[in-house]
Amino acid sequence: MSPAAEERHETRDTDLGGEELRARLSKTWGTGRGLIGALSTVDHKIIGIRYAMTAFAFLLAGGIMAIIMRLQLARPDSHLVDAELYNQLFTMHGTTMMFLFGVPVGEAFAVYLVPLMVGTRNIAFPRLNAFSYYVYLFGGLMLWGGFALSIRPDVGWFSYVPLASLDFTPGKGPDYWAQMITFTEVAALAVSVEIVVTVLKQRAPGMTLDRIPLFVWTMLVHSFIIIFAMPAVMLASSMLIMDRLVGTQFFNADAGGDLLLWQHLFWFFGHPEVYIIFLPGTAFVSAIVATFSRRPIFGYLPMVLSLIAIGFLSFGLWVHHMFVTGLPEVGAAFFTASSMAIAIPNGVQIFCWIATLWDGKPVLKTPLIFVLGFFFIFVAGGLSGVMLASVPIDTQVHDTYFVVAHFHYVLIGGTLFPLVAAVYYWFPKVTGRLMDERVGKWQFALAFIGFNTAFFPMHLLGLHGMPRRVYTYPAEMGWGGLNLLASAGALLFFASFLLMLWNMVVSARSGAFAGDNPWDAETLEWAASSPPQPQNFDRIPYITSRSPLWDQGDDKAVVGGLKVDERELVVTSITEARPDIREESPAPSIWPFLAAFATAVAFIGSIYTPWAITWGSPVVAIVLVAWFWPKTIEENV
Amino acid sequence: MVRSVIDVSGLPTYAFGSRVTPWWGTLSFCLLEGTGFALGIAGYLYLAVTNTHWTKDAVHLNLVWSALFTIVLVVSALPNFLIRRAAMRESLRSVRVLLLVMSAVGLVLVGLRVMEFSALPVRWSDNAYGSFVWLLLGLHGVHVLTDVADTLVLTVLMFTRHGTGKRFSDAEDNAFYWYFVVLSWLPLYAVLYWLPRL
Numbered sequence: 001m002s003p004a005a006e007e008r009h010e011t012r013d014t015d016l017g018g019e020e021l022r023a024r025l026s027k028t029w030g031t032g033r034g035l036i037g038a039l040s041t042v043d044h045k046i047i048g049i050r051y052a053m054t055a056f057a058f059l060l061a062g063g064i065m066a067i068i069m070r071l072q073l074a075r076p077d078s079h080l081v082d083a084e085l086y087n088q089l090f091t092m093h094g095t096t097m098m099f100l101f102g103v104p105v106g107e108a109f110a111v112y113l114v115p116l117m118v119g120t121r122n123i124a125f126p127r128l129n130a131f132s133y134y135v136y137l138f139g140g141l142m143l144w145g146g147f148a149l150s151i152r153p154d155v156g157w158f159s160y161v162p163l164a165s166l167d168f169t170p171g172k173g174p175d176y177w178a179q180m181i182t183f184t185e186v187a188a189l190a191v192s193v194e195i196v197v198t199v200l201k202q203r204a205p206g207m208t209l210d211r212i213p214l215f216v217w218t219m220l221v222h223s224f225i226i227i228f229a230m231p232a233v234m235l236a237s238s239m240l241i242m243d244r245l246v247g248t249q250f251f252n253a254d255a256g257g258d259l260l261l262w263q264h265l266f267w268f269f270g271h272p273e274v275y276i277i278f279l280p281g282t283a284f285v286s287a288i289v290a291t292f293s294r295r296p297i298f299g300y301l302p303m304v305l306s307l308i309a310i311g312f313l314s315f316g317l318w319v320h321h322m323f324v325t326g327l328p329e330v331g332a333a334f335f336t337a338s339s340m341a342i343a344i345p346n347g348v349q350i351f352c353w354i355a356t357l358w359d360g361k362p363v364l365k366t367p368l369i370f371v372l373g374f375f376f377i378f379v380a381g382g383l384s385g386v387m388l389a390s391v392p393i394d395t396q397v398h399d400t401y402f403v404v405a406h407f408h409y410v411l412i413g414g415t416l417f418p419l420v421a422a423v424y425y426w427f428p429k430v431t432g433r434l435m436d437e438r439v440g441k442w443q444f445a446l447a448f449i450g451f452n453t454a455f456f457p458m459h460l461l462g463l464h465g466m467p468r469r470v471y472t473y474p475a476e477m478g479w480g481g482l483n484l485l486a487s488a489g490a491l492l493f494f495a496s497f498l499l500m501l502w503n504m505v506v507s508a509r510s511g512a513f514a515g516d517n518p519w520d521a522e523t524l525e526w527a528a529s530s531p532p533q534p535q536n537f538d539r540i541p542y543i544t545s546r547s548p549l550w551d552q553g554d555d556k557a558v559v560g561g562l563k564v565d566e567r568e569l570v571v572t573s574i575t576e577a578r579p580d581i582r583e584e585s586p587a588p589s590i591w592p593f594l595a596a597f598a599t600a601v602a603f604i605g606s607i608y609t610p611w612a613i614t615w616g617s618p619v620v621a622i623v624l625v626a627w628f629w630p631k632t633i634e635e636n637v
Numbered sequence: 638m639v640r641s642v643i644d645v646s647g648l649p650t651y652a653f654g655s656r657v658t659p660w661w662g663t664l665s666f667c668l669l670e671g672t673g674f675a676l677g678i679a680g681y682l683y684l685a686v687t688n689t690h691w692t693k694d695a696v697h698l699n700l701v702w703s704a705l706f707t708i709v710l711v712v713s714a715l716p717n718f719l720i721r722r723a724a725m726r727e728s729l730r731s732v733r734v735l736l737l738v739m740s741a742v743g744l745v746l747v748g749l750r751v752m753e754f755s756a757l758p759v760r761w762s763d764n765a766y767g768s769f770v771w772l773l774l775g776l777h778g779v780h781v782l783t784d785v786a787d788t789l790v791l792t793v794l795m796f797t798r799h800g801t802g803k804r805f806s807d808a809e810d811n812a813f814y815w816y817f818v819v820l821s822w823l824p825l826y827a828v829l830y831w832l833p834r835l
């Protein structure tokens with residue numbers, strides 16, 4: 001090595017300062033140009049944004065399915081769509097919302113925010129992170145591509161066998177469904193592992209366990225739930241597809257298999273799934289409530305403990321399937337039991353949020369307004385859950401629109417309202433510009449009124465006996481009026497999202513400049529610039545309190561001694577976050593994209609011939625070797 | 638004012654065991670794959686208990702190949718232990734030799750697993766019992782295959798100019814994962830080969 005290069009390699013962040021340090025670091029951590037550069041990036045922020053945009057696209061697609069269903073149901077005896085298409089619509093809607101939107105959108109925020117909040121420069125295993133995104137993208141495209149080519153699953157979002165077995169459903173729809181599940185679960189599992197390791201090992205020095213932001217705690221519990229829940233559905237969907245493609249007999253009662261096996265495996269995942277979708281929402285709420293109350297969340301320790309309790313209890317719910325044997329009850333009891341049994345830790349969380357608002361000086365900006373909307377709707381959903389759980393009502397209304405109303409209150413109240421809040425809250429960090437507040441408030445009015453108009457009447461329809469999953473109903477039933485109302489509400493609700501989209505586009509171009517910390521928030525992501533530099537922080541912060549940005553004065557304690565021209569980050573000990581290693585973070589690489597592509601081809605091929613796996617595996621293996629093989633000698637030291 | 642309070646320039650760039658991130662990644666993957674195995678076994682037991690055909694379907698599996706496989710696998714824990722130790726001491730020569738040993742052992746195990754499959758008295762399509770036998774054996778087989786492939790690549794790597802520094806940490810991590818492959822087999826072996834004989 002020439003002396004100059006030698007010196008370059010040895011430059012430390014303590015040797016430089018200001019603009020030069022920033023420029024050098026951002027060159028080291030940057031993403032290449034052009035298509036290859038874009039596909040090779042390992043920057044968690046870029047991947048996080050892609051995750052979010054893709055999840056939003058699927059939200060829109062799933063929403064359009066919902067709107068078509070509501071248009072069909074607006075009038076009795078309507079013929080806009082027939083029974084077959086209606087089945088496909090609710091299947092695609094449910095599947096898209098649960099797997100392609102609900103789970104990934106939580107991952108998106110975790111991938112973008114967790115590394116910033118713990119004060120590190122990239123997520124752990126950044127190439128795996130890139131891989132997971134492409135796998136998710138291909139899984140989603142496959143399901144929707146199949147839909148466009150009329151390969152359409154129509155057996156509901158939980159794809160019950162025997163309905164989904166070959167004898168009943170000979171087309172390829174359920175195969176696409178099952179492979180899509182596998183894809184998205186692989187992605188979710190990969191991200192969970194990354195988050196766990198990032199939180200445990202890459203926290204900024206000084207960020208002891210009791211200084212971890214609640215958002216990050218929530219995402220940690222969320223990741224553990226995924227790690228223990230998702231293998232069940234991967235196993236189940238693999239068994240389903242093997243039954244259909246190579247003639248295994250897992251679910252075939254005539255050959256010693258059992259239908260209930262599917263149910264048990266699916267719901268072992270299905271119950272935690274509600275919390276997998278719901279927990280990121282609570283993470284947003286914790287961050288937003290603290291910021292806009294101008295005080296830390298009341299009851300940090302009870303909050304963390306109830307999060308952990310939720311993690312465990314979300315699995316406990318599955319047990320009730322050992323007692324419930326009839327198929328219909330399972331569906332009806334699902335969302336109810338999920339919202340009931342964890343009432344205590346959920347109650348603790350809600351109590352702590354309200355106490356925080358009570359004690360603070362709440363500032364009613366759009367993010368907080370949406371959080372208040374969340375409280376209202378979620379509690380209403382909880383109440384209808386209690387009603388569902390009481391037996392006499394239950395026997396009357398299970399598998400009616402009462403259930404549809406109930407779970408949309410829980411899901412939309414629990415996820416979409418906090419999500420919109422999160423978009424308004426972190427948009428300035430991501431783009432550097434604030435979203436328009438006035439439009440935000442109009443959006444809230446539209447969303448709140450639209451949502452309740454759409455879903456409240458469904459409770460009444462359920463009480464009047466309208467079953468779910470019917471494509472139409474005769475005029476004599478007298479359900480027309482309420483259905484028309486519900487459909488009008490759905491349109492309003494949908495429109496509120498279009499308004500948000502418009503606000504995002506306009507604000508990204510011409511919104512007010514945000515600065516680093518527009519809301520005067522407490523956590524580390526607001527110490528980075530808006531949008532953050534590729535390296536996130538020019539100097540790794542040293543943490544001495546739970547609310548670093550509120551407690552530090554003008555005097556910023558930082559860590560020194562990382563190399564400037566190599567991707568180095570600080571690995572710390574688990575509990576105390578004492579600095580331990582300067583670990584090299586992997587550089588950009590095209591191989592994760594190619595690996596995801598090869599995997600996708602093999603999996604899709606396997607729907608048509610099992611040999612695709614045989615021929616695909618060596619290709620995937622070769623690509624993986626290329627991925628992991630060190631490219632330079634410096635990578636070894 | 639920005640004030641440097643700790644200097645990390647003297648810290649190592651790699652280490653071993655639970656100090657490094659890959660170890661935690663591997664542990665997480667062991668957790669999720671272990672959950673998969675546990676659920677697979679649970680499914681098998683569920684059918685064994687609830688299904689009336691099961692006793693008739695559950696033909697006994699051949700004990701020869703599986704016994705050989707199990708013995709070789711358990712014994713392989715020893716060179717595996719030595720690899721970990723040699724890697725942590727950064728002794729290139731020992732690591733090279735031991736990796737060659739582990740590669741050979743791995744290939745033998747793959748061969749034995751193939752023999753196990755070919756000696757199965759049921760096909761996956763005969764009945765649910767057969768499906769489960771193939772599934773569990775295959776699932777574990779994939780883990781064996783993955784780690785053997787990883788070991789082979791690592792062996793080659795250690796014989797190139799890359800065989801320094803951090804690669805010792807990789808070798809240690811690889812050995813860590815092999816313990817999971819060994820340990821996860823034991824319950825599977827008991828359930829697949831011995832339970833039906835009780």
Ligand code: HEM
Pocket residue numbers: 063066067069070090091093094095097098102155156157158404408411412415416454467468469470490493494
């Ligand atoms: C624009 C907002 C939405 C509207 C208008 C809407 C409307 C509907 C309708 C009409 C159905 C079919 C009911 C039936 O025939 O049984 C349905 C089912 C469902 N929706 Fe939504 N929905 C919306 C948003 C969401 C969201 C955000 C989620 C989840 C995060 C969701 C999850 C589901 C699920 C899981 C089903 C059940 C599908 C099945 O039966 O297999 N929906 N929704």
Ligand SMILES: [Cu+2]
Pocket residue numbers: 267271317318320321330333334337
């Ligand atoms: Cu249940």
